[in-house]
Amino acid sequence: MRDVLQASATFQPAVIEDIQAKADSGLYRIRGWGTLRERRWATFDDLTFLPCSLTRIPLEGYREKCSTRTVLGTRFARNPIELDIPVMITGMSWGALSYNAKVALARGARAVGSSNTTGDGGMLMAERENSRTLIYEVLPSRYGINIHHMRMADAIELTIGQGAKPGTGGLLLGSKVSDMIATQRDLPVGVDQRSPARHPDFLGPDDMIIKVEELREATDGRVPILIKMGASRVFDDVKLAAKAGADIIVVDGMEGGTGASPAILQEHTGIPTLAAVCEARAALEDIGLYGEVQLIIAGGIRDGVDAAKAIALGADAVYIGTAALIALNCNRPLYVEDYQKLGTEPHHCHHCHTGRCPVGITTQDTELMKRLDIEEGADRVANLMRAMTLEIQMLARACGKSDIHHLEPEDMAALSMEASAICGVPLAGTRKVFGR
Amino acid sequence: MAEITCGSRSTREINADIRKALAAGEREIIVREPGARHNLGVGILEPVRIRFAGSVGYYCAGLIDGPSIEITGSAGWGLAESMMSGEVVVRGSSGNGAAAAIRGGTVVIHGDAAARLGVSIKGGTVLVAGSCGYMAGFMGQKGRLVVCGDAGDAFADSLYETACFVGGRIQGLGTDAVVEAPTPEDIAWLDSTLAEYFPGAPRGKQFQKVVAGRKLWNFDKREWKVWQEAL
Numbered sequence: 218m219r220d221v222l223q224a225s226a227t228f229q230p231a232v233i234e235d236i237q238a239k240a241d242s243g244l245y246r247i248r249g250w251g252t253l254r255e256r257r258w259a260t261f262d263d264l265t266f267l268p269c270s271l272t273r274i275p276l277e278g279y280r281e282k283c284s285t286r287t288v289l290g291t292r293f294a295r296n297p298i299e300l301d302i303p304v305m306i307t308g309m310s311w312g313a314l315s316y317n318a319k320v321a322l323a324r325g326a327r328a329v330g331s332s333n334t335t336g337d338g339g340m341l342m343a344e345r346e347n348s349r350t351l352i353y354e355v356l357p358s359r360y361g362i363n364i365h366h367m368r369m370a371d372a373i374e375l376t377i378g379q380g381a382k383p384g385t386g387g388l389l390l391g392s393k394v395s396d397m398i399a400t401q402r403d404l405p406v407g408v409d410q411r412s413p414a415r416h417p418d419f420l421g422p423d424d425m426i427i428k429v430e431e432l433r434e435a436t437d438g439r440v441p442i443l444i445k446m447g448a449s450r451v452f453d454d455v456k457l458a459a460k461a462g463a464d465i466i467v468v469d470g471m472e473g474g475t476g477a478s479p480a481i482l483q484e485h486t487g488i489p490t491l492a493a494v495c496e497a498r499a500a501l502e503d504i505g506l507y508g509e510v511q512l513i514i515a516g517g518i519r520d521g522v523d524a525a526k527a528i529a530l531g532a533d534a535v536y537i538g539t540a541a542l543i544a545l546n547c548n549r550p551l552y553v554e555d556y557q558k559l560g561t562e563p564h565h566c567h568h569c570h571t572g573r574c575p576v577g578i579t580t581q582d583t584e585l586m587k588r589l590d591i592e593e594g595a596d597r598v599a600n601l602m603r604a605m606t607l608e609i610q611m612l613a614r615a616c617g618k619s620d621i622h623h624l625e626p627e628d629m630a631a632l633s634m635e636a637s638a639i640c641g642v643p644l645a646g647t648r649k650v651f652g653r
Numbered sequence: 654m655a656e657i658t659c660g661s662r663s664t665r666e667i668n669a670d671i672r673k674a675l676a677a678g679e680r681e682i683i684v685r686e687p688g689a690r691h692n693l694g695v696g697i698l699e700p701v702r703i704r705f706a707g708s709v710g711y712y713c714a715g716l717i718d719g720p721s722i723e724i725t726g727s728a729g730w731g732l733a734e735s736m737m738s739g740e741v742v743v744r745g746s747s748g749n750g751a752a753a754a755i756r757g758g759t760v761v762i763h764g765d766a767a768a769r770l771g772v773s774i775k776g777g778t779v780l781v782a783g784s785c786g787y788m789a790g791f792m793g794q795k796g797r798l799v800v801c802g803d804a805g806d807a808f809a810d811s812l813y814e815t816a817c818f819v820g821g822r823i824q825g826l827g828t829d830a831v832v833e834a835p836t837p838e839d840i841a842w843l844d845s846t847l848a849e850y851f852p853g854a855p856r857g858k859q860f861q862k863v864v865a866g867r868k869l870w871n872f873d874k875r876e877w878k879v880w881q882e883a884l
């Protein structure tokens with residue numbers, strides 16, 4: 218019988234639920250995670266590597282070295298960041314994340330010689346103590362801004378926007394604005410905290426040049442300055458960020474994760490990560506700074522394959538957020554009844570905004586937080602980062618590279634015309650780059 | 654007292670000279686011919702007195718903790734932004750975003766302040782003898798903001814817990830800004846503070862107090878109109 222009942226392809230069950238939820242609340246939907254809808258646009262999956270056969274010679278997997286050392290911030294800073302691997306932990310605020318999650322991520326990154334980043338809530342001292350390389354984020358809200366913390370950092374990230382919600386500010390719903398978080402952010406306990414979209418002390422790219430200089434003065438020119446943006450008009454924005462004096466540019470694609478944002482922004486703003494990396498590289502090439510200004514790509518990076526493809530297209534490193542939380546057991550079938558209390562199930566959860574994370578990651582509730590063991594979590598994060606690095610190396614070796622940073626667009630073919638046109642690589646089975 | 658003359662040197666060199674003087678134990682420094690350079694006196698963490706004899710550009714005294722800084726001329730954008738403690742006194746006027754995101758200390762402006770004065774203020778005190786432009790106090794979280802003259806449009810928009818005081822006229826209130834009578838404690842505080850910094854200013858009881866109406870603190874569909882304007 219169900220087979221002959223015809224459901225609307227326009228008003229699908231999720232659409233009906235969305236309309237009715239808004240009819241109840243009078244507010245747009247807010248949730249965590251990032252884009253949920255089916256990705257009908259070109260993604261990293263639309264590319265395949267072309268390993269060596271007769272035209273190229275592969276590296277011997279077990280014997281020949283393939284370097285993963287990653288140096289970022291070589292343009293102006295006296296002390297560039299040196300990482301053992303090109304996979305870094307992105308900025309996620311203490312507030313969006315629990316204390317345990319923050320410390321586990323820091324320790325995990327440290328164990329593999331990589332970095333982690335603070336977030337929209339200032340620095341947690343335990344995070345500094347447990348980090349090898351810590352990047353200090355300066356966001357429009359300036360929550361917890363503290364010059365002493367900035368001086369303890371190994372790099373400063375000036376954030377203009379995020380991929381999940383470019384052009385808008387942060388959001389932390391009242392359930393997560395606990396006593397401690399309120400104190401850290403100078404806010405009343407329990408407010409629905411909305412962060413400003415614009416920095417309080419500069420407006421456009423010209424003022425930003427002076428801002429970047431200020432950050433250098435404040436840190437005596439020692440550490441690299443990153444500029445992070447949500448992927449929007451990437452080609453122009455990257456050029457402006459480079460002109461403003463960025464040592465490193467972070468571009469966060471539309472698939473990028475979030476702790477809480479309006480759902481429509483996650484689904485309908487910004488450009489996909491694949492497109493973003495290509496535009497960013499083209500922009501840096503256009504102004505002759507490709508290679509001099511390093512590029513970090515974020516947004517929906519799941520594994521070493523996505524990372525290797527991003528690197529081949531021009532990134533120097535990738536940031537991971539959601540994947541690292543999944544390593545910490547996000548969406549794992551543990552405490553299933555608590556997922557159900559949120560109206561969801563394991564593998565379908567995107568309820569970080571509620572503050573009731575069943576596995577203790579995105580919560581400020583001390584009982585829930587205990588479910589995340591810091592040591593075990595750090596191990597899991599480190600293991601994921603190790604596995605991703607091995608995946609990147611495996612692909613690089615198969616393509617005959619002794620350094621993962623030698624991967625290039627040439628090492629890939631496109632599986633769709635869109636990807637061919639976006640990435641400038643031939644469509645598999647042809648020698649044609651579409652759109653050229 | 655150490656004297657530094659800027660001449661044609663870069664900000665980097667001048668700030669390095671300031672740091673050198675601090676390292677040598679100087680506790681009073683005068684910087685001559687600042688020439689409206691940007692980023693002077695940024696990131697100073699020592700309890701020293703520094704006087705800039707002239708006008709300064711953007712972000713002067715930004716990201717400081719502890720010093721007492723005087724600017725005898727006017728200041729550009731982002732004066733004392735994100736300061737944690739100390740005192741910054743401007744004898745002239747200031748550009749946009751003066752005292753943005755400060756977490757403590759006192760910022761004193763003897764002339765006027767342009768737009769977005771004390772935006773995202775998280776603590777401390779901002780005192781303006783003259784008037785201020787639009788959007789002063791926007792998203793103020795804590796601390797006090799005092800304008801002895803007139804306040805521009807969208808004053809005290811989307812506040813959390815900052816208390817704003819205006820001695821003159823308010824051109825327009827921001828979203829969720831509510832005028833209420835200053836308490837006796839407010840008046841006593843205004844009187845003693847203003848007597849210290851601006852002896853000729855109006856008396857405390859002549860000030861209007863503006864605080865958050867708290868309608869934007871948590872979403873409520875009954876307050877849809879307020880949210881429509883705020884977002």
Ligand SMILES: Cc1cc2nc3c(=O)[nH]c(=O)nc-3n(C[C@H](O)[C@H](O)[C@H](O)COP(=O)(O)O)c2cc1C
Nearest residue numbers: 307308309310336337473474475476516517538539
């Ligand atoms: C829980 C959570 C909290 C986040 N908090 C911040 C933040 O405080 N500041 C920021 O710039 N980005 C924040 N982001 C965005 C990430 O830094 C990053 O841009 C994004 O997660 C990358 O996409 P991915 O999660 O798919 O890897 C957050 C993301 C998540 C998942």
Ligand code: SF4
Nearest residue numbers: 547548566568569574
């Ligand atoms: S399991 Fe926790 S971290 Fe993962 S989506 Fe759900 S609430 Fe967010």
